[in-house]
Amino acid sequence: MRNILPVYKKVHITVARAQGKYIWDISGRKYLDFISGISVNVLGHRPSAVIKAVRDQLGKYMHVSNLYTDMNQEKYADLLIKKTFPGKVFFSNSGTEANELAIKFVRKAGEGRNKFRIISFSGSFHGRSMSTLSATGQKKFHDGFRPLLTGFDFAKFNDISSVKKLISPRTAAVLVEPVQGEGGVYPAERTFLRDLKKLCVKHKLFLIFDEIQTGFGRTGSLFAFQKYFVKPHILTLAKAAGGGLPLGVTVLGEGLEKHFTYGSHGSTFGGNPLSVAAGLATLRSIDAKMLKRINALGDYFMASLSKLAARFPVIRQIRGEGLMIGVEFKKPIAGGAVAYSFKKGILVNACKDNILRFLPSFVIDRSDIDLVVSELAGFLDEKSEGVGK
Numbered sequence: 001m002r003n004i005l006p007v008y009k010k011v012h013i014t015v016a017r018a019q020g021k022y023i024w025d026i027s028g029r030k031y032l033d034f035i036s037g038i039s040v041n042v043l044g045h046r047p048s049a050v051i052k053a054v055r056d057q058l059g060k061y062m063h064v065s066n067l068y069t070d071m072n073q074e075k076y077a078d079l080l081i082k083k084t085f086p087g088k089v090f091f092s093n094s095g096t097e098a099n100e101l102a103i104k105f106v107r108k109a110g111e112g113r114n115k116f117r118i119i120s121f122s123g124s125f126h127g128r129s130m131s132t133l134s135a136t137g138q139k140k141f142h143d144g145f146r147p148l149l150t151g152f153d154f155a156k157f158n159d160i161s162s163v164k165k166l167i168s169p170r171t172a173a174v175l176v177e178p179v180q181g182e183g184g185v186y187p188a189e190r191t192f193l194r195d196l197k198k199l200c201v202k203h204k205l206f207l208i209f210d211e212i213q214t215g216f217g218r219t220g221s222l223f224a225f226q227k228y229f230v231k232p233h234i235l236t237l238a239k240a241a242g243g244g245l246p247l248g249v250t251v252l253g254e255g256l257e258k259h260f261t262y263g264s265h266g267s268t269f270g271g272n273p274l275s276v277a278a279g280l281a282t283l284r285s286i287d288a289k290m291l292k293r294i295n296a297l298g299d300y301f302m303a304s305l306s307k308l309a310a311r312f313p314v315i316r317q318i319r320g321e322g323l324m325i326g327v328e329f330k331k332p333i334a335g336g337a338v339a340y341s342f343k344k345g346i347l348v349n350a351c352k353d354n355i356l357r358f359l360p361s362f363v364i365d366r367s368d369i370d371l372v373v374s375e376l377a378g379f380l381d382e383k384s385e386g387v388g389k
């Protein structure tokens, strides 16, 4: 740590290994992982299909650059298009870069027409580069980094009239997370996303879904837009996209590619062969049976937490979709819950000082949920937050 920039609040684990739903530290202590690398390791740690795909790829080549064709990139793009909507795929290395391309696309498509503004939302998170930071609707990420990139307007999440008010002849796109993740696990209302799409069609705006956190089964459908029955024009993906290795993906809907020609964009490592092999194995593994299981586990988790909310009035709200779940407290005790769970061998995360977030892998079962919920009850009991206390 001595020579590492201290930008992360570290939980005190030095990792020795990880397998399935568990992480072991160097002292041999085992932790149940309910954060899965912040929604990355959806199939658990080191799933055999991914290990095999990476090993096979390692035996062939690691990096050759995008000057040459990688067969798995073609296969990944074909499968992703088949599972989303017709269009073209660009591979990058991270969520930030996937969004960066979406933002650059909006500018390129509106070139010469002075149409470049993007409506984003309060509480959103889209990345840490200057463009994605500027698109992020949380002041705490902006502080210290001004001047930001111009061209972003912020509407209120789940409030369609606030979006309408911001539309001007300069507006080119709307950028939204179907379920806000870093902002505190806020699912969009069904009608909100539907109305957004209608508004975008009416005003000829691009609807961009940032599914970097919600993609790859997290919300109980392969992509959240499918659960909401609202198809965006542009889809940005990362986190689980690379099956545990760095990969960002931007899907531009049919016809949009005309704005990009040779030299418009690029990346040395984007879609590197190891990440693509791992990601392709992951994408192939998320089938209907797995999605059904995610929904069943998510429902069970939500129901167990709701019972807890009845016992502990300090819980303000339980919300989420599939296995992306947040617990909001009336007090800033989420950090305490993380520390308590850690002592009990469970890894969870606080995305706000009063919001606890669960992003487990899809290989957990009901007994793991029971354990996590009972330890949370233990924490709230210890804090004397129960009914009548």
Ligand SMILES: Cc1ncc(COP(=O)(O)O)c(C=O)c1O
Pocket: 094, 095, 096, 097, 099, 125, 126, 127, 128, 177, 181, 182, 210, 211, 212, 213, 238, 239
């Ligand atoms: C919705 C969303 N968009 C973008 C990002 C940025 O992704 P990355 O950290 O891979 O750059 C994140 C990361 O948490 C995210 O949750």
